[in-house]
Amino acid sequence: MNSIKQFLARIRPTKRRLAQLYFALLFNANLRGFAQGNIYRGQSKGLCVPGLNCYSCPGAVGACPLGSLQGAFSAGRSTLFYVGGILLLYGVLLGRTICGWLCPFGLIQELLHKLPTPKLKKSRVTRVLSLLKYILLAVFVFLIPIAYAFRDVPLPAFCKYICPAGTLEGGLGLLANRVNEGYLSMLGPIFTWKFLLLVSIVLGSIFVFRLFCRFLCPLGALLGLFNRVSVFGVKLEPASCVSCGKCVAACEMDIRTVGDRECISCGKCMAQCPTGAIRWKGVRKAGPSSDQRSPALRLGIGLLALAVLVGAVIYFRNKEDPSPAAGYETGERCPSASLALLSGGTVDPAAGGDVTLINFWGTWCSPCMRELPDFDRIASEYAGRVRVIAVHTALEAENAQGYVAEHFPQSPILFAVDSPGSPGAVTDAFYAALGGRGVYPYTVVLDRDGRIAGKYYAAVDYDTLRRAVEALLRGEEADPITTDAPLAHYRVRVTDERGAPIPDVRVQICAEVCLSAKTDADGCADFTAAAADYHAAVTVMPEGYALPTEQEEFPFEPGTQEVVIVLRSEAN
Amino acid sequence: MNVTYRRFRSILGWLTTGVYLATGLCLTVACLRISRLGPHPFTPETVRAAFRPIRFLPALCLALSAAGLILDAFLPQAAPKGTRDARRSPDPNGAQKSVRLPRLVLLGLALVLLILGVAGEGVAGVIAKAANICSECVGLG
Ligand code: SF4
Ligand code: SF4
Ligand code: SF4
DSSP: OHHHHHHHHHHSOOHHHHHHHHHHHHHTOOHHHHHHTOOOOSGGGGSBOSSOOOTTSTTOOSBOHHHHHHHHTTTOHHHHHHHHHHHHHHHHHHTTHIIIIIOHHHHHHHHHHHSSSOOBOOOHHHHHHTTHHHHHIIIIIIIHHHHHHHTTOOOOHHHHHTOHHIIIIIIIHHHTSGGGHHHHTTOOHHHHHHHHHHHHHHHHHHHBTTHHHHHTOHHHHHHHTTTTTOSSSEEEOTTTOOOOOHHHHHOOSOOSSTTSTTOOOOOGGGGGOTTOOEEETTOSSSSOGGGGSOHHHHHHHHHHHHHHHHHHHHHHHHSOOSSOOBSSSTTSBOOOOOEEBTTSSEEOGGGOSSEEEEEEEOTTOHHHHHHHHHHHHHHHHTTTTEEEEEEEOSTTOTTHHHHHHHHOTTOOOEEEOOOTTSTTOOOHHHHHHHTOSSEESEEEEEOTTSBEEEEESSOOOHHHHHHHHHHHHTTOOOOOOOOOOOEEEEEEEEEETTSOBOOSOEEEEESSSEEEEEOOTTSEEEEEEEOOOOEEEEEEOOTTEEOSSSOOOEEOOTTOOEEEEEEEETTO | OHHHHHHHHHHHHHHHHHHHHHHHHHHHHHHHHHHTTOSSOOOHHHHHHHHGGGTTHHHHHHHHHHHHHHHHHHSOOOOOOOOGGGGOOOOGGGGOSOOHHHHHHHHHHHHHHHHHHHHTTHHHHHHHHHTSOOHHHHTOO
């Protein structure tokens, strides 16, 4: 009996744990998003929540302050003021109390640390490591996004290369739903890296208390700077402190003093202090003040909090998504973007009104060049009803302008600029959002509402395009080409004459479609594609090398799936 | 009785550790194996094929953790061991300076920034980013 009581006492959640669970649920009250595999798009997304909670999480009803800050550098002054103001307000009011009581990712790590294994204790090494998060804050949240913002390219470097909350809540949260299986094919090396980082952090958090918070989290680093001035939090009463060091010993964070930049105001140290010198800021006497409140008041607060949570869950469950989904799937809205045109001016493919064809092409992709005249014909015949936007790939766009001037001088096709760094150029994010980059030619068909009606991962001809366009103009559905061919793996290896691999060479394989990639350190570029008779080619000759003969295309011999391209070093 | 219990608990702890580490390793290997298939190698088929052989691991982790947690809850708790920093005393003087003025200045600054931001439609900038799936967060690149 006694041991049952003991067991129940041990598993009884603390007030802090209840608060953490409460806010994790409140910040992710859009439970419908998990079932539907989509994110919430309403006005509440304009408010940054106090804590690291990814806005690409299907449940998220607010914005992530860290992601918003990185985005704000390239979003304009008002957004920067707004996000800066919110962060400053959170810092001054709560400091890292946010980490201890509100942040969902902190909760996840604490729960992982509960798993019964031997644990790693804090030490001088961990204290030094705790400075790492300040470096990440400076480099990934400020320096890189600001540097890219000057070139008009938004690059949230922390989100892109590190954030495990993004990979877990946004990435796995979305991918866990079958409806998002289409995203899988868009994942590449960055996902591999982020996934492995997530695995390491999750595993590490089992053995090391709040591994990510202590060593890596830039938001914790930023909030920690406000700990001394924050309105809420814990505080050491110097007059009562006898410097016994019990608080520092009991604390699992890398603090030097109670309430310093590493303190997350969890309050665990209070019970350890023999003189009651640690107290909540704003509370006169030491000790857990809330226990002195009347039971009726405590019940009232509890019920009110519960009512707010239940209300939020019901509200987001019933609220119609204000805007249709934007993204990659057929039926979703094409993401809005202001694409700069070679001829000057800009175009927003998602603007709607006309049926729109977005064609991704490249001068190095022969199927692309073969199909472009068909797009030209459609654009001319359906002028005023159909818009054709052709986007030259950013891979090597220097000769695109000349090609367009020579072959399509009077064409009604809207040729969009696609060179990274130029203002308005098509970004990787836009490609990715539409499921592009990697296969050429690639065509997306939008209906008059800017919704994706079909995607063609292959060359299309005039008749197919005309059928799709006619159907959409009549208000019917387009009929996208799907290839049922089995997938196969192909490898192109680039070496010099002595057989040494040449890395970083852009190569392609083409059949009905072209796929493009760069060679790795072993000189290899690997492709997974519908089985076909491909031939390989070097798209951009590396400096100092040339092809030894006139031969430019290298067929895969029937039955083989590897081709070796030997380049001659011009130094010889 | 207690000693046997504790020894069993400790063995279980290390066993659980081993299984967690093995799970992490398997996940890493599975992901790396998929990523070697090409530039965009993740498809429902490749993912399923890579994770099928290790699908029992989460259940094993869960079972071992549950066993450990239950044992822990029944075992009498050991007195908390001090860390190596146990002798380090806090520096009570560090917290003594008044923070009222900087707090007020920062609060004022926060409010000014917020008002400027909201008036200049800064909220729309945040919504534009937060209401669309962020390819960087997800790991799409
Ligand atoms: S990836 Fe991380 S930092 Fe970026 S928005 Fe998501 S949670 Fe925030
Ligand atoms: S350090 Fe970062 S992840 Fe940890 S609790 Fe604080 S904000 Fe959340
Ligand atoms: S100093 Fe106290 S309140 Fe702060 S993190 Fe450590 S135990 Fe928690």
